[in-house]
Amino acid sequence: MSPRQWARDLGMGVHFAVTGGREGWVRVTLTAVGVGLGVALLLLCTALPNVFAARDRVENSRFDYTYSDEAPPKADNTFLTALTDTTWRDDDIRGRLLEPEGKRAPLPPGLDSFPGKGEMVVSPALKDLLASDSAKLLRERLPYKITGTIGESGLVGSHELAYYAGASGLRLTPFADVHRLSAYGPPDAPSEKTDPVLLLMVLVVFVMLLTPVAVFIAAAVRFGGERRDRRLAALRLVGSDSHMTRRIAAGEALAGAVLGLVVGTGFFLLGRHTLGTTEVLGVSVWPSYLDPSPALAALVAVAVPVAAVLVTLLALRGVVVEPLGVVRAAKQRARRLWWRLLPPVAGLAMLYPMIGKGRKNGDFNQYLVIGGVLLLLIGITALLPWAVEAVVGRLGKGALSWQLAVRRLQLSSGTAARMVNGIAVAVAGAIALQMLFTGTQSQYTKETGQDPNRVQMQVNFSNPKQNSSVDREFADTKGVRAAVAPAVASYATVALDPENENGLTVGSCTVLRELATLPSCKDGDVFVTSTRSFYEDPSNAEEIALVKPGRRLYINPSYSDATERGLEVPWTVPASVRVVEAREDSLQKANSLLVTPAALPAKAAPALYSDGVYLRLDPSVPDAREYVRNTLARIDPLARDFSWSATQVNDKYASLRTGLFVGSAFVLALIGASLLVSQLEQLRERRKLLSALVAFGTRRRTLSLSVLWQTALPVGLGLLLATTVGVTLGAVLLKMTRTPVAMDWPSVLTMTGVGAGVVAVVTLLSVPPLLRMMRPEGLRTE
Structure with missing residues (x-):
């Protein structure tokens, strides 16, 4: 067959699609919308490389840390920057204090000039937040005058909260995040080795998100199949052969696919603008980030029409189109099972060689995984x-x-299965990924040793030599039930160049009871714990023997090469020193010597350093953490606060999981929209039949229930098959990562329930059009 013949027949099919009157345009429109939804998501996926690259480019361009122990000398092109990140409720705010040290100091990306002292330049999102009525506490924490906004080049997303404030008198200290730099940009550092398990997760996430899209596009190009076959029978009647009719049908599908590309591009542009002005699960981007990769976009533009033609030709291989009708209403030959088992068996065969690799036996083969x-x-x-x-x-x-319902399904089981294919594939992928993420979660989650029931927040100061009243300032803060502020110092048996140096903790009896079990306590007492942490031998016999009553020790010993010397303070261990048991849940596990303030000489006060403040909050005060952060900002603007949690999750793992949730949200939206379009197309195909049944006296309730059964039966079978395949795939992936296979049935049932819920919502949305189509007026025809 010559290319000219192919082009002529395809062109004839395109002509029939766009000149087929109202019915033809409705059919093409439904196809275009179904294909367009898939194309929009594919274009969004082609933009992801640019999104990641753009965000990394911004992060690198504004990188203002240094891991070097030596700061560059002060010069005309240097500046000081201090990290002042904070949190407003559940949102992180990126903050920096800037102090240029010369006229040639580089500006941060997105700024036109340095803010003066008491001024700040903010991101548009932070400016809107500060102007809102609910941000009164945040305005108290950031008492700077807004003089401008940060440009797009300095923000990773349209909803990022960030500010740069002017400062003076910043100093480089070992306790504060203050750095002297001459340029922005990441320092030279060895790149981290890619975690093969995380890479496996990334590959599976992309395959899982994109496969349902391809399935939906393949189903969308076959909308209106039964009416199309009747038109093909008419073409046979006027003289076309079977091959020509199939090419004409492919041309009709090609028209819908090409129009779907146009519609999908429109959807993508609309979504691009919307995503650039909204935030999804804490992630936002700029519209310019969502520019598709030209090569990938061209691949989508070519693959979708070609796939439409191939899918149509493949579908018509099992249909005999004759001049007097289509041999589809006759009893069909039963579908064969053997060849349908080949794809999953081949998939398992490709994954089998990688079972047991994990992290120690080499990387996973990306092509075999995909x-x-x-x-x-x-x-x-x-x-x-x-x-x-x-x-x-x-x-x-x-x-x-x-x-x-059963009779309808018996006559058109293939059509019913096509409607459910996409949701089944999506649910199977979601179950497998959920098993993989749940199974490997412990590998990316570590215990912090913190008890959030005892302490909810901890603050660390940039200047550890804080006054002794900081605990009272926090205790007087709204929403704080208790504040514990221990101090620390070092001691040795000699004043200069000691071979061994130990630490001691100073605090009131209330503070010390948070560290050890004390039988009794009064100011002036000294305790030493019988055990110690961070050592191979937990026994503390050596230090107990060292801290003997009447022994002379030296607090804050100095060294010959130190710049400050002569500050050591002699101290005689009192006779009342007692050995006590350390608490297993001690707030501080580094020091074994516990001292009340009155037991130390007054000269030792300058040698004491704050070990932070541990806070218990009142859960009945909604903004208790915000009041604490305001108090901290007033005491020490460079201080840091931490919320206690029992576990800490790896950042890359958490980012991947967030990306999965965002991607799943878009795929679920596509599933719902595509199912709705498919359901409406099916109802439109049966409009005259439904109207005829109503005209003959069939109750609307009966017809509505029949439509519900027609949806529920394939969906139930599809979800059962999806659960089986998803659990199998999840088990194989866990075996590949050397993770014990354990069924997380709540997650499996949740994923299955989500899929069923999407179908239920689509079914409910299709009820109003169904009721309209069951009117007797639907029997009218042109």
Whole structure:
């Protein structure tokens, strides 16, 4: 067959699609919308490389840390920057204090000039937040005058909260995040080795998110299949052969696919603008970040029409189009199972060689991972039509609505399966990923040793030599139930150049009871714990023998090469020193010697350093943490606060999980929209049949229930198959990562329930059009 013949037949199909009157345009429009939704998500995926690159580019351009122990000398092109990040409720705020040291000091990206002292330049989102009525406490914490906004080049997203404030008198100290720099940009550092398990997760996430999109596009190009086949029979009647009719049908699908590209581009541009002005799960971007990769966008533009033609030709191989009708209404040959098992078996065969690799036995083969996961998911689309046909073929007796639904499914089980394929693939992928994430979560989550029931917040000062009243200032803060502020110092047996140096903790009896079990306590007492942490031998016998009553020790010993010398303070251990048991949940586990303030000489006060303040909050005060942060900002603007948590999650793992949630949200939206379009197309195909049944006296309730059963049966089978494939894939992925296989049934049931919920919402949305189509007026025809 010559290319000219192919082009002529395809062109004829395109002509029929766009000149087929109202019915033709409705059919093409439905196809275009279905394809367009998939194309929009594909274009969004092609923009992801640019999103990651753009965010990394901004992060690198404003990087203002240094890991060097030596700061560059003060010069005309240097500046001081202090990290003043904070949190407002659940949102992080990036903050910096800036002090240029010369006229040639570089500006941060997005700024036109340095803010003066008492002034700040803020991101547009932070400016809007500060102007809101709910941000009164935040305005107290950032008492600077807003003189400008940060440009797009200095922000990773449109909703990022950030500010630069002017400062003077910043000093480089070992306790504060203050750095002297001459340029912005990341320092030269060895790149981290990629975690193979995280890379595996990334690959599976992308395959899982994109496969349902491809399935939906393949289903969308087959909208209006039954009416199309009747038109093809008319073409046979006027003289076209079977091959020509298939090419003409492919041309009709091509028209819908090309129009779908246009519609999808429109959806993408609309979504690009929307995403650039909104925030999804704490992630925001600029519209300019969502520029698709030209090569990938061109691939989508070519692949979608080609796939539409191939899918149509493949679908028509099982349909005999004759001049007097389509041999589809006759009894069809039962679908064969053997070849439908080949894709999932081949997928398992591709993944099998990588079982047991984990992190120690080499990286995973990316091509085998992608191919294996893809074949397993695609296998669902091959198995589901067979499963639907096999099950509905054995169904029979029941209520009238049941019989109508079963008979309809028996006549068009393939159409019913196509509607469910996408949701089944998405649920299977989600179950597998949920098992993988749940199984490996412990590998990326570590215990912090913190008890958030005892302490909810901790603050550390940039100048540890704080006054002794800081605990009272925090205790008087609204929302604080208790504040514990221990102090620390060092001691040795000699005043100069000691071989061994130990630490001691100073605090009131209330403070010391948070560290050890004290039988009794009064100011002037000294205790030493019987055990110690951070040592291989937990026994503290050596230090107990060292801290003997009457022994002379030296607080704050000095060294010959130190700049400050002669500050050591002699101290005689009192006779009342007692050995006590350290608490297992001690707030501080480094020091074993515990001293009340009256037991130390007055000269030792300058040698004491704050070990932070530990806070218990009142849960009945909604903004207790905000009041604490305001108090901290007033006492020490460079101080840091931390919320206690029992566990800490790896940042890359958490980012990947967030990306999965964001991607899943878009895929679920696509699933819902595409299912709704598909459902409306099916109802439109049966409009005259429904109207005829109503005209003959069939109750609307019966017809509505029959439509519900027609949806529920394939969905139930699809979710059952998806659960089976998803659990199998999840188990294989866990084996690949050397993780014990454990079924997380709540997560599996949750993913299945989400899929069923999307279908239920789509079914409810299709009820109003269904009721309109059941009117007798639907029998009218042109």
